[in-house]
Amino acid sequence: MEGLNIPLNHILLVSTLLFSIGMLGLMIRRNIIFILMSLEVMLNAAALAFVAAGAHWGQPDGQIIFMLILTVAAAEVAVGLGLVLQVQRRFKTLDMDSADRMRG
Amino acid sequence: MVDMIWLVPLIPLLSSILLMLGSATLPRVLIGLLGVCSVGAAAVLTLLVGLEFLANPQPFQLTLWTWMQVGDFSPGIAFYFDGLTLVMMSVITGVGFLIHLFSTEFMEEDASYARYFAYLNMFVAAMLMLVMADNLLLLYLGWEGVGVCSYLLVGFWYQNSANGQAARKAFVVTRIGDTAMALGLLLLFTELGTLDIQAMMGAADQQWQVGDRLPLIACLLLLGGAVGKSAQLPLHTWLPDAMAGPTPVSALIHAATMVTAGVYLIARTNGLFLLAPTAMMIVALVGLATLLMAAFTALMQSDIKRILAYSTISQIGYMFLALGVGAWTAGIFHLMTHAFFKALLFLGSGAIIHYLHHEHDIFKMGGLRSKMPVTFWSFMIGSAALAALPMTSGFFSKDQILLQAYMLPEAGPWLWLGGLLGALLTAIYSFRLVFVVFFGEAKTQPDGDTGWRMALPLVLLCGLAMVGGYFIIPVAEVFPAASTEHPAHWVEYVSISVPLIGLLLSYLIFHSGQLNVDRLVNSSLGQSLRRFWFSGWGIDWLYDRVFVRPYYRLSGTMLNEPIDAIYGLIVAINQTFNHWLAVSQTGRMRWYVASMVFGLILVLTLALQIPAEAL
Numbered sequence: 001m002e003g004l005n006i007p008l009n010h011i012l013l014v015s016t017l018l019f020s021i022g023m024l025g026l027m028i029r030r031n032i033i034f035i036l037m038s039l040e041v042m043l044n045a046a047a048l049a050f051v052a053a054g055a056h057w058g059q060p061d062g063q064i065i066f067m068l069i070l071t072v073a074a075a076e077v078a079v080g081l082g083l084v085l086q087v088q089r090r091f092k093t094l095d096m097d098s099a100d101r102m103r104g
Numbered sequence: 105m106v107d108m109i110w111l112v113p114l115i116p117l118l119s120s121i122l123l124m125l126g127s128a129t130l131p132r133v134l135i136g137l138l139g140v141c142s143v144g145a146a147a148v149l150t151l152l153v154g155l156e157f158l159a160n161p162q163p164f165q166l167t168l169w170t171w172m173q174v175g176d177f178s179p180g181i182a183f184y185f186d187g188l189t190l191v192m193m194s195v196i197t198g199v200g201f202l203i204h205l206f207s208t209e210f211m212e213e214d215a216s217y218a219r220y221f222a223y224l225n226m227f228v229a230a231m232l233m234l235v236m237a238d239n240l241l242l243l244y245l246g247w248e249g250v251g252v253c254s255y256l257l258v259g260f261w262y263q264n265s266a267n268g269q270a271a272r273k274a275f276v277v278t279r280i281g282d283t284a285m286a287l288g289l290l291l292l293f294t295e296l297g298t299l300d301i302q303a304m305m306g307a308a309d310q311q312w313q314v315g316d317r318l319p320l321i322a323c324l325l326l327l328g329g330a331v332g333k334s335a336q337l338p339l340h341t342w343l344p345d346a347m348a349g350p351t352p353v354s355a356l357i358h359a360a361t362m363v364t365a366g367v368y369l370i371a372r373t374n375g376l377f378l379l380a381p382t383a384m385m386i387v388a389l390v391g392l393a394t395l396l397m398a399a400f401t402a403l404m405q406s407d408i409k410r411i412l413a414y415s416t417i418s419q420i421g422y423m424f425l426a427l428g429v430g431a432w433t434a435g436i437f438h439l440m441t442h443a444f445f446k447a448l449l450f451l452g453s454g455a456i457i458h459y460l461h462h463e464h465d466i467f468k469m470g471g472l473r474s475k476m477p478v479t480f481w482s483f484m485i486g487s488a489a490l491a492a493l494p495m496t497s498g499f500f501s502k503d504q505i506l507l508q509a510y511m512l513p514e515a516g517p518w519l520w521l522g523g524l525l526g527a528l529l530t531a532i533y534s535f536r537l538v539f540v541v542f543f544g545e546a547k548t549q550p551d552g553d554t555g556w557r558m559a560l561p562l563v564l565l566c567g568l569a570m571v572g573g574y575f576i577i578p579v580a581e582v583f584p585a586a587s588t589e590h591p592a593h594w595v596e597y598v599s600i601s602v603p604l605i606g607l608l609l610s611y612l613i614f615h616s617g618q619l620n621v622d623r624l625v626n627s628s629l630g631q632s633l634r635r636f637w638f639s640g641w642g643i644d645w646l647y648d649r650v651f652v653r654p655y656y657r658l659s660g661t662m663l664n665e666p667i668d669a670i671y672g673l674i675v676a677i678n679q680t681f682n683h684w685l686a687v688s689q690t691g692r693m694r695w696y697v698a699s700m701v702f703g704l705i706l707v708l709t710l711a712l713q714i715p716a717e718a719l
Binding site for chain 1: 690691692693694697698701
């Protein structure tokens with residue numbers, strides 16, 4: 001197989017790095033937009049790991065799962081953005097901590 | 105005429121019901137009239153039936169209807185009438201009538217006039233049921249009926265909580281005996297198949313031998329009931345406290361009739377007791393121990409009613425002694441004479457208490473001889489009979505008991521000696537009462553002297569207490585013939601002279617003061633003995649420590665339901681954890697995420713610790 005041959009370890013390292021960055025963002029961010037973006041980063045980190053693993057063993061499964069993740073991410077963004085709009089309307093802010101009570 | 109005996113308990117019962125229903129509407133005169141006349145009618149009926157019976161002394165049985173029918177068990181509402189029943193009925197209705205009459209004056213100003221007579225009539229009805237019953241179950245009904253009436257009347261002035269306490273004590277302590285008696289009835293029924301007294305005696309005679317174990321157990325259980333009701337050791341503690349009730353009640357229930365029910369029960373089931381000589385001996389010993397204990401206690405009391413209460417306990421002890429040595433007739437005879445003179449004494453004390461502003465302490469009385477002559481003579485005659493001075497009624501009955509006790513082989517002379525000591529003490533304490541209350545200087549002025557409704561019963565009872573000893577009670581058919589042997593003459597002379605010595609001692613100590621016992625009393629031994637006897641030999645104290653307090657402590661512990669504490673602990677643990685976890689539910693997403701992440705890291709770390717080959 002021609003072309004750039006990046007070792008699997010490196011890709012997994014990048015993937016882990018991305019996942020960690022996303023998780024950190026999830027944990028420390030208060031803005032709901034940034035939380036959603038962190039989630040996207042985590043999803044993509046996982047997808048990258050799948051693709052890399054699929055390429056390494058020459059199996060199609062990795063790419064199929066990547067497609068699934070893409071779809072799930074799209075659906076998630078659709079729902080997530082809807083929620084963002086609702087939060088913005090109700091609380092007049094995007095701070096997630098202001099929505100810490102059950103009663104709106 | 106004899107077919108009419110069912111009317112005797114019915115009339116007081118109906119009157120009682122009428123008084124309960126009409127307590128708010130009936131005028132006071134009518135209430136008194138109804139209460140007295142119903143018992144009076146019962147007394148007249150008893151007299152008529154009695155005269156007919158004496159002309160033709162044939163015991164008879166009258167079944168009104170079958171009470172209940174359960175398998176082989178069909179007790180009837182049935183009456184049995186013989187000489188013993190007649191004696192008991194005469195005492196109950198006769199003395200009862202006089203006490204009712206006395207009550208109309210004694211209770212005149214009481215707000216609960218109708219309630220008083222309703223209870224008193226109900227008591228008479230229940231007591232008549234007890235002595236007329238043909239089977240032990242109906243007897244038990246009457247037995248419990250008088251117990252309830254006693255409870256109601258002891259606690260008659262229920263606004264004072266001490267009276268309620270005394271009533272509950274009377275009820276609970278007699279209940280202990282009643283439980284034993286109920287067990288005895290069950291045993292008798294399972295073994296003999298019937299509770300009809302006459303049939304039962306026959307069956308017992310056929311099935312059991314003298315000295316068998318079953319009749320002994322049955323007799324001891326019946327004795328338990330008798331001991332509770334008749335205030336004998338060890339269940340006597342309720343009677344002194346029962347003096348909280350109105351004084352005529354003490355005269356009727358706690359001296360003349362109800363407390364002698366135990367004596368009646370043993371006399372009625374004499375066939376059974378004859379099969380168990382050991383039980384007879386126990387009856388005699390219980391009687392002896394009780395009469396001595398109560399006599400010593402009576403010597404120290406200062407409350408006029410408590411003196412009489414302990415003397416009642418002591419005299420019933422004599423009756424038990426008589427029953428125990430097989431002197432059935434003497435026991436019942438003493439029951440009758442005791443009913444006369446003790447009712448007289450109680451009514452006399454009632455008159456004193458009534459006209460002396462409810463004063464009970466004999467040392468605050470004194471010099472009443474000239475102020476209340478009727479009461480004085482009542483007390484003189486009553487005390488003479490109680491002390492068994494010659495020619496009074498008590499002399500004849502007590503003398504018979506002592507002599508027959510002496511004739512018992514082996515233990516006889518000892519029982520006689522104990523009885524004699526009791527007689528000496530009886531004479532001392534009864535005349536101590538007379539000398540302290542009626543002689544000496546007056547300390548409290550009475551409001552007046554007795555009216556005719558108080559004086560008439562006193563005078564009539566005086567007569568009975570004097571001549572009652574000459575009555576011949578028609579119980580020869582009921583009991584096995586007593587031995588006709590007579591003890592040596594010196595025994596009789598000693599028995600007669602001992603009460604006179606007691607009178608003399610009492611005179612020297614409490615009236616003339618020639619015999620000074622102050623040094624004896626004031627010595628440290630004398631003081632502690634005094635306190636010991638005053639408290640009734642510390643038996644109340646003992647029961648308080650052994651039964652009452654541990655029970656209170658146990659129930660105090662149980663009040664907090666210690667077993668529930670285990671389940672309470674489980675609940676508390678769950679609630680604590682719930683509380684801790686509820687704190688962590690902040691609603692902040694970032695915290696949730698962080699905790700998930702750290703949890704995940706933790707789980708992964710732990711999972712990596714497990715060696716690969718173990719997976």
